[in-house]
Amino acid sequence: MRRTRTLVNRSALGVAGLVLLPVGAWLSVTGTSVARWLPSWWPVPSGGVLLDPDRLGRLRGEDWWPFSVLGAAAVLTAVLAWWFLAQLRSGPAGALPLGVPGGSVRAGALAEALALRAAGVPGVARGRARVVCRPRRRLDVRLRVWLGPGTAPADVLAALCAVTAEAERSAAPYTAHTRLRISAVPHRTPRVR
Numbered sequence: 001m002r003r004t005r006t007l008v009n010r011s012a013l014g015v016a017g018l019v020l021l022p023v024g025a026w027l028s029v030t031g032t033s034v035a036r037w038l039p040s041w042w043p044v045p046s047g048g049v050l051l052d053p054d055r056l057g058r059l060r061g062e063d064w065w066p067f068s069v070l071g072a073a074a075v076l077t078a079v080l081a082w083w084f085l086a087q088l089r090s091g092p093a094g095a096l097p098l099g100v101p102g103g104s105v106r107a108g109a110l111a112e113a114l115a116l117r118a119a120g121v122p123g124v125a126r127g128r129a130r131v132v133c134r135p136r137r138r139l140d141v142r143l144r145v146w147l148g149p150g151t152a153p154a155d156v157l158a159a160l161c162a163v164t165a166e167a168e169r170s171a172a173p174y175t176a177h178t179r180l181r182i183s184a185v186p187h188r189t190p191r192v193r
Helices: 002-029 053-061 064-089 107-119 151-171
Strands: 094-099 104-106 124-134 138-147 175-182
Touching: 053 064, 104 107, 107 124, 107 138, 107 151, 138 151, 151 175
Parallel strands: 138 175
Antiparallel strands: 094 104, 124 138
16 A cells, blocks of 8 residues: 555656646746736736846846856756655565575565564554665664553563564574664543543
8 A cells, every 4th residue: 555655646746747847937938928827816027927038138147147047956956866766765675585595575574573573572562663675685674662551661672672683583694783662652641520
């Protein structure tokens, strides 16, 4: 479900960008022919065009104008390209090959099993895990558990360390770096009326 939702979100953003870019360019360079289609509240310069040619001509004559426009465009392009590539890179890895011939495990399945094992520890109310595959056969494992009322972190720490050690052994040619976060389940204070 999450992968489908991510694909739909990225597709919608891409289509919106592909539509808004030419529409924005068209609106910025056209003159009075567009003004009759704009709503009455739309800000229009006094000349009746969206970009005043006289003002734009004066700006183009300034020494700082080309450098600032090119610099802003380059920075904006670099930031958006980095963000786009980060979107492509994000998400769970496919199958992680294990040390056994033909053996593999999905990172999501490993995270789900780890969360279930952590939630099975006495004193833990619920758990959530995330496994991210990094280069050079390295896994980043983030495990977050919520303790039940009256449970001290020291009471469950040894059992949770055993669970994470088991997960590290299960992912064996990968080196797992585990981060454990322990929280308390918020409970409501009883109110007297």
